[in-house]
Amino acid sequence: MFIFDILLVLIFIFLVRWNRRLGHLSPLLPPGPKPLPFIGSLIAMLNHKPTFRWIHGMMDEMKTKILCIRIGNVHVITMSDPKIARELLKEKDEIFTSRPDCMSGYLTSDGYLNTSLVPMSDHWKNMRRIIATQIVSVSGHKWLQNKRDQEADNLLRYIYNRCVTNVAVTGGVVNVRVITQQYTSNIARKIMFGSSFFGTGSADGSLGKEEIEHVDSFFTILGYTYAFCVTDFFPWLRWVTDFDGHEKIIRNAIRTARKYQDPLIDERIQQWKDGVKTKEDDLLDVFINLENPRLSVDIIKAQILDLMIATFDNTWNAIEWAIAEMINKQTILEKAMSELDALVGKDRLVQESDLIHLNYIKACVKEALRLHPMAPFTLPRVASRDTTLGGYFIPKDSQVIVSRLGLGRNPEVWDDPLTFNPNRHMNGNNEVVLTDHNLHMLSFSAGRRGCPGVVLGSTMAVMLLARLVQGFTWEFPPNESHVDLKENLQNLCKAKPLLALAKPRLPQHLYPTS
Known part of the structure; x- marks a missing residue:
């Protein structure tokens, strides 16, 4: 019996040491709060x-480019290192192709x-195949x-009318957030439904009450999708209460x-069935x-809801920020105008066919997307099996998100990262993308x-900035x-909508007036 007890003790000591050895050799979870x-x-x-500011604050405090937060039984992994992001999105993309099952995703997608x-x-x-080949294809x-051209003209018409008084064309104070949201949401409705408006719009050509309500709903959906809702991590709570009120907000x-x-x-489906539409x-x-x-x-x-929200998402925010930064740095605005004057001229309006040549305009858009992303993180991806990222252990079913802020403002990658500097994206005569x-x-x-x-989003953003810069000078309000x-x-939008003084800079006959 005594020998048996000694044998058990020796086996126990062996297992403890073996487990310690395995633990020492196995990769650990990324650092994070206990x-x-x-x-x-x-x-x-x-x-x-x-939550996103809390997460970024912890990454700064712990001096780490990859962070692990456990909420309930779910590990949420955040990263801001481009090398680890490449490992996730390129080398191990197949492992991280899925999305989490959560309340906001389920509701917004109408049951996935x-x-x-x-x-x-x-x-x-x-x-995915249908969208790529039939909806956002090159031919489409x-x-x-x-x-899109019609909405670019409507944009100029609306701003120009703000500059016209009873006796002369002078200048007018323009809410840049309103016009950028108007442009992006009008294009979304135009390419999807064939019309810019659900109703008649406003008398001056701006959004009517229906379109404003529609745009506001998009903004709310974007703000609450994957927004660290408590019931996403404790699903049983959904049967008890809408713990933090997210579900009611997103449903509305x-x-x-x-x-x-x-x-x-x-109505359109019925028109096709009846032969009215052919x-x-x-x-x-x-x-x-x-x-x-x-x-x-x-389906x-x-x-339709999915694509409408995606089309609206990035463009308006980036261009509002770009104009704001360029007004504060008039040398950047003047350089952008000079590029348009040299490559397009002032005797015609810039067209989509010109965009490939407008590298500095594209650099301004890219810099706005770098410094002022619409969302702090990418949409979450779920690990389909145990794996590693950056040498750290990532358990199966972990939710992994990449920090757009952390990448774009990373001081190890970008010189003076908080400064708006489009020149950082210029690469000789190579095209800027x-x-x-x-x-x-x-x-x-x-x-x-x-x-x-990507092609649609890039075209919309560059065209919007090109038309605004070619058509008008932009100055501080009086x-x-x-x-x-x-x-x-609460988000990464500009705290106050940008108000700017716009003045026409092209011959009067070029501005659409009808």
Whole structure:
């Protein structure tokens, strides 16, 4: 018996040492706050809003480019190192192709019927192929150019009318946030439904109450999708209460957006059934007539909402910030105007065919996307198996997000990272593109879950800035000498909408007036 007890003790000591050896050899989780039993870092997350600033604050405090936060049983991994981001989005993209199952994703996608928010599935594979080949293809982009051109003209018309008094063309104070949101949302509606407005719009050509409500619903949906909702990490709570109120807010926003969109979709489907409609004029027509597979009405509605939000997302915010930065640094604005004057001239309006040559304009857009991203993180990806990133252990089912802020403002990558400097993107005579192959910044995402609408998004953003800079000078409003560049605490938008004095700089006959 005594020998047996000694043998058990020796086996125990051997196992302890072996486990320690394995633990020493195995990679550890990334650094992060010490989690509490069961709930993890939930209390800290709730006590530090907004969550994205708390996360970035911890990364700075702990001096780490990869952070692990456990909330409930879920490990949330955040990174701001381009090398680790490349490992995630390029080398190990296949492992991280899925999305988390969460309340906001489920509701926004109408039960995972869209593309961007759907966990890994055959439906996602089919829709990804359809979107890439039928909806945002190169041929489709050319087909819809006339609709984008119309909105570029409408933009000039609206601003020009703000500059006209009863006796002369002088200048007018313009809310740049309003005009950029108007441009992007009008294009989204135009290419999707064939019309800029749900109603009649306002008398001056700006958004009507219906469109304003529609845009506001998008902004709310964007703000609450994957917004660290408590019930996403403790799903059983959804049966008890809407713990932090997120579900009510996002349900109301989705209901508002679909209140305007769904009746148009139902009406159009009926028109095709009745033979009233026989020619495809916009993307809704394309969706309705898709074959192999033919889409259900519910899938069409979910896809339309998905694409509308994606089209609206980045452009308006980047260009508002770009104009704000350029007004504060008139030398940058003057250089942009000089490029347009030299390559396009002042006797015609800049067109999409000119954009390939406008490297400095594109550099200004890219710099705005670097310094002022719309969202602090990429949409989360889920690890399909245990793996490693940056030498750290990443458990299966971890949610991994890349910090757009951390990449774009990384002082180890960018000189003077908080300064708006488009010259950093100029590379001799090589064409400037808004994407970054090295992932030193993320204007759009990458990999299998990357944004399929890169061409559309890039075209809209560059065209918007080109028309604004070619068509008008931009100055401080009367009695002001500086643009306040503070960020909103709750998001990355400019804290106050940009008001600027616009003055026409082209011959009067070039401005659309009808």
